[in-house]
Amino acid sequence: MPPTSTELPVAVFDSGVGGLTVLHECLVSLPHEDYLYLGDTARFPYGDRSPRELLAFARELAGILLDEGTKLLVVACNSATAAALPALREELEGRVPLIGVVRPESRLAAAATRSGRVGLIATPATVASGAYERALADASGGRAELHAVASAELAPMIQNGGEVDERTVECVERACAPLRGARVDTVILGCTHYPLVRPVLQRTLGREVEIVSSGEAIAAEVERELDAAGLSAPTDRRGDYRFLASGDPEAFRRLGTRFLQLPIAGVRHVEVVPAGPVPAATGAAA
Numbered sequence: 001m002p003p004t005s006t007e008l009p010v011a012v013f014d015s016g017v018g019g020l021t022v023l024h025e026c027l028v029s030l031p032h033e034d035y036l037y038l039g040d041t042a043r044f045p046y047g048d049r050s051p052r053e054l055l056a057f058a059r060e061l062a063g064i065l066l067d068e069g070t071k072l073l074v075v076a077c078n079s080a081t082a083a084a085l086p087a088l089r090e091e092l093e094g095r096v097p098l099i100g101v102v103r104p105e106s107r108l109a110a111a112a113t114r115s116g117r118v119g120l121i122a123t124p125a126t127v128a129s130g131a132y133e134r135a136l137a138d139a140s141g142g143r144a145e146l147h148a149v150a151s152a153e154l155a156p157m158i159q160n161g162g163e164v165d166e167r168t169v170e171c172v173e174r175a176c177a178p179l180r181g182a183r184v185d186t187v188i189l190g191c192t193h194y195p196l197v198r199p200v201l202q203r204t205l206g207r208e209v210e211i212v213s214s215g216e217a218i219a220a221e222v223e224r225e226l227d228a229a230g231l232s233a234p235t236d237r238r239g240d241y242r243f244l245a246s247g248d249p250e251a252f253r254r255l256g257t258r259f260l261q262l263p264i265a266g267v268r269h270v271e272v273v274p275a276g277p278v279p280a281a282t283g284a285a286a
């Protein structure tokens with residue numbers, strides 16, 4: 001018997017292992033759901049790629065996950081959400097509900113800010129898209145102002161590094177300096193990797209600054225969306241979680257465990273269209 005819609009997994013995709021920080025929150029908040037995660041490790045990083053390229057990647061990954069079977073698609077990657085979500089939403093209309101990270105995070109930030117000065121740290125692609133400016137203006141009714149900092153180096157540094165070291169601290173300090181200067185009271189972590197250095201960010205920004213990350217925002221959004229569509233799994237069960245990766249499955253498993261903070265058993269390889277090299281850094285701040 002084919003599975004009913006409620007029995008299908010929630011599918012999550014990202015440029016690599018970073019979206020596992022989003023999956024982590026979903027697994028903790030909604031443990032009764034099944035999950036299927038796809039990490040595009042073969043084409044990581046996304047943060048310096050063009051909107052056109054990111055839309056093509058997002059289309060391809062969404063297609064793979066739809067073929068596998070899913071009842072809800074989560075674009076956990078901020079760069080892909082910022083570049084591709086409106087077009088992808090139109091294309092998938094009537095086939096599967098779609099959630100991106102920009103709007104849920106912006107809503108949390110609009111609710112958290114008292115001064116109306118909100119900071120964003122994200123990849124150059126995400127900052128250049130202007131997606132957070134638009135989403136925050138919508139969410140706050142134009143009352144909040146965004147101060148955005150692009151960091152080309154922080155995500156790859158977190159991914160390639162093991163322990164947090166001095167270089168990471170310096171990179172975080174460079175990203176936070178303009179936000180401290182702008183006296184923001186809320187900061188959006190606009191990249192899947194940043195929750196791994198949250199303590200360094202909080203220490204640098206000061207404890208009075210509220211940090212908003214996509215994991216917490218997305219888990220609540222997934223729950224709302226599934227309830228509204230009548231697609232929630234029964235809560236008296238424990239769901240499972242499975243992984244696909246476009247790069248080396250064993251490397252994904254090893255690296256991913258640090259981001260997921262839960263065991264990763266098996267990872268299946270999937271083919272994607274090879275991408276050109278990542279363009280040289282844009283020279284954006286931090």
Ligand code: DGL
Nearest residue numbers: 015045046047078079192
């Ligand atoms: N998932 C990406 C993002 O959130 C991580 C960074 C990258 O791929 O460059 O933007």
